[in-house]
Amino acid sequence: MKLLTGAQILIHTLIEQGADVVFGYPGGAVLNIYDALYEMRGEIRHVLVSHEQGAAHAADGYARSTGRTGVVIATSGPGATNLVTGIAAAYHDSVPLIAVTGNVTRDLIGRASFQEVDIVGITAPIVKRNYFVRQTEALADTVREAFEVANSGRKGPVLIDIPKDVTAQQARWSPGPRFCPRPAPRPPDAEIRAAAEMIEKSARPLIYSGGGVAFSDAQDRLRAFAEKIRAPVCTSMMGLGAIPASSPHNLGLVGMHGTAASNMAVSRCDLLIAIGARFSDRVAGNRLKFAQDAAILHIDIDRSEIAKNVPVDLALTGDAGECLERLTALLPDGPSPQKAEWLHEVLRHKAMNALPDAAGEGDEVNPREVILALQKVAGPDLIVATDVGQHQMFVAQYYPFQRARAFLSSCGLGAMGYGLGAANGAAVGNPGRPVALVTGDGSFHMNLQELAVSVTNKLPVVVTVMNNGVLGMVHQWQNLFYGGRYSSTELGRETDFVKLAEAFGAAGLRIRKRSEILPALTRAFAVGGPCVVDCVIDARQRVFPIIPPGAASEDMIYSEYSEEQR
Amino acid sequence: MKSILSVLVENRAGILARTAGLFARRGFNIESLAVGETSDPTVSRMTIVVDGDAGVIGQVEKQLNKQIDVIKVRSLDGGETIRRELALIKVAVGAQNRGQITDITAIMKANIVDLSPTTATVEIADTPERVRQLLGLLEPYGIVEMARTGMVALQSGNNGIGE
Structure with missing residues (x-):
């Protein structure tokens, strides 16, 4: 039992709960907390960012890539509000994150004091839980509970708001145990049996896996399950890496920019097995037509996701890995000719309907080819972060993710500016592993100040800017759906990304020709520190295929000319 | 000290959360809060029982009055x-x-x-x-x-x- 200040209690408890690094930015209301961080600097690392949004994304990228809990600290008022986009991104993608904000002293609360905002009120809809800590005595247990909440069931962010005087006052503190997530719901045997029967009876099963598979560390069990029932697997963006891209069962991305094979399989299957996925509008653009001929078996840890977006025939509420293990054990070995024929049919379709060619014509730099080259140059350990837009879809479509936790992207919120912070966080959490950020010139401009963080901390982040001078995805939609009226998507900027990189103290390279892709990326990864590679690409590059918003998979557009081709 | 506030508000989604948030932010303790339609279906009446001294109640009343969706606030402490x-x-x-x-x-x-x-x-x-x-x-x-x-x-x- 020790007598400590609230700030010391906070830091001691963060360490006790397993935090080895926090991302943040100091300020008036967190001076005590930063003093305690200074005192404990041998046991916990603080990574100073350029802007609090970058800290929230860094904590998110750290959490997604390591499976641990991300921690971010910001001061009151603007520090706290700058976290909001990052917290919302973590909430959308179920990332365990603890956001600690300082606030003004208790006697100043509610008086519109300097740098005061009601961050508990502001973040209420985008956190699993938030706390306003009124007593120093309650601080340690609040932090412990926050870790438990962030990591129990469906994971997500938690915010702890602490008035400055609560961090100054002393209270008794004694160490407690590391948090233990509350046990996930466990479906009864009868439900597992019913699900197994459904699978046995089906002739054309399709697995649709989401982020829940990685959060449950269930990649091996998913693979064993898919192989046993001979089912093809399509994934949401969050599910990329749940099954190795090289697996013969893998169909790739499903939904709006999904592969033809995935979307065809959704229309043709007679049983859709959704695992840790939520039928978002980017997957099921038309909820009524999505897998309309199939029975749906939904496995999810979050009961509120069941039958939220599409009606289901049977649901297992529980941990993905545990459910898969129990299901696999019940299912018989041995051949099922119908299922084997179905898998064969789907794979034939996959072979005949490949994604658009990744190779550029002549000297042209095709962004898809750059993405494939990243993997060739950096190897299978590479962690790939993205921002939001066309480049993000190219990564989701083309990058061959062999394992989970290697793809960091704001899938649900779709926050441009997410990537560089996330890449920094991943580099901090995975020393020795190469990290790449694939971004666009629009997205990169949103939070490029975080490059200073990569430089200061010598983080080996290779930033590939798909530079086409336009806001590519919006530009594409204006082209397809707004008669080519390019309202405010032609940037007309003069930013020189090579000089910009050098000005920040990073290396800068440029790719103008197809032949420069491999040499430039090889040099970039050899730098061993941050390097920005400006890839000059054509603004007419489009992401295909696309299922227009609200449409069904048969309305898929394969290329700019597909109307005439039919 | 317990006070009763009678508040007429626009009958609109979100107003309850907004009003409750106003109290929560300042740490005021709401003992009870009852809401229902009035004779005019576009207007709801909230009856709020709140614990606090006269200064607190006065502040709450003013903060409520400032809300665009709040039509009228009356403290029912004096009188029958x-x-x-x-x-x-x-x-x-x-x-x-x-x-x-x-x-x-x-x-x-x-x-x-x-x-x-x-x-x-x-x-x-x-x-x-x-x-x-x-x-x-x-x-x-x-x-x-x-x-x-x-x-x-x-x-x-x-x-x-x-x-």
């Missing part, structure tokens, strides 16, 4: 008010002591609205003091569960804040 609360109280009783519960409810002008071999559910709509009194009388038998609406109130006679 009609105050009522509805409570449903499920008491553990068997055949042997059911008669006592019947007596208590009759004297307190409450009603037994549901009976089972092991429980009786008593309904009372009365002043908060009388509700408390009934609760005190029923407590020795064992209260299984209870639901209370929180207080609603109007000024007596011709006085009112209008709708």
Whole structure:
């Protein structure tokens, strides 16, 4: 039992709960907390960012890539509000994150004091839980509970708001145990049996896996399950890496920019097995037509996701890995000719309907080819972060993710500016592993100040800017759906990304020709520190295929000319 | 000190959360909050019972008045008010002591609205003091569960804040 200040209690408890690094930015209301961080600097690392949004994304990228809990600290008022986009991104993608904000002293609360905002009120809809800590005595247990909440069931962010005087006052503190997530719901045997029967009876099963598979560390069990029932697997963006891209069962991305094979399989299957996925509008653009001929078996840890977006025939509420293990054990070995024929049919379709060619014509730099080259140059350990837009879809479509936790992207919120912070966080959490950020010139401009963080901390982040001078995805939609009226998507900027990189103290390279892709990326990864590679690409590059918003998979557009081709 | 605030608000989604947030932010303790339509379906009346000194109540009143969706706020502390609360109280009783519960409810002008071999559910709509009194009388038998609406109130006679 020790007598400590609230700030010391906070830091001691963060360490006790397993935090080895926090991302943040100091300020008036967190001076005590930063003093305690200074005192404990041998046991916990603080990574100073350029802007609090970058800290929230860094904590998110750290959490997604390591499976641990991300921690971010910001001061009151603007520090706290700058976290909001990052917290919302973590909430959308179920990332365990603890956001600690300082606030003004208790006697100043509610008086519109300097740098005061009601961050508990502001973040209420985008956190699993938030706390306003009124007593120093309650601080340690609040932090412990926050870790438990962030990591129990469906994971997500938690915010702890602490008035400055609560961090100054002393209270008794004694160490407690590391948090233990509350046990996930466990479906009864009868439900597992019913699900197994459904699978046995089906002739054309399709697995649709989401982020829940990685959060449950269930990649091996998913693979064993898919192989046993001979089912093809399509994934949401969050599910990329749940099954190795090289697996013969893998169909790739499903939904709006999904592969033809995935979307065809959704229309043709007679049983859709959704695992840790939520039928978002980017997957099921038309909820009524999505897998309309199939029975749906939904496995999810979050009961509120069941039958939220599409009606289901049977649901297992529980941990993905545990459910898969129990299901696999019940299912018989041995051949099922119908299922084997179905898998064969789907794979034939996959072979005949490949994604658009990744190779550029002549000297042209095709962004898809750059993405494939990243993997060739950096190897299978590479962690790939993205921002939001066309480049993000190219990564989701083309990058061959062999394992989970290697793809960091704001899938649900779709926050441009997410990537560089996330890449920094991943580099901090995975020393020795190469990290790449694939971004666009629009997205990169949103939070490029975080490059200073990569430089200061010598983080080996290779930033590939798909530079086409336009806001590519919006530009594409204006082209397809707004008669080519390019309202405010032609940037007309003069930013020189090579000089910009050098000005920040990073290396800068440029790719103008197809032949420069491999040499430039090889040099970039050899730098061993941050390097920005400006890839000059054509603004007419489009992401295909696309299922227009609200449409069904048969309305898929394969290329700019597909109307005439039919 | 407990105060009653009667608040007329636009009947719109989100106003309840907004009003409650106003109290939460400042750490004011709401004892009860009851909302319902008025004679004008576009207007709701909130009756809020809040604990705090005169300074706190005055501040709350002003903060409420500032909200665009709030039409009128009136503190019902001074003057005559009609105050009522509805409570449903499920008491553990068997055949042997059911008669006592019947007596208590009759004297307190409450009603037994549901009976089972092991429980009786008593309904009372009365002043908060009388509700408390009934609760005190029923407590020795064992209260299984209870639901209370929180207080609603109007000024007596011709006085009112209008709708």
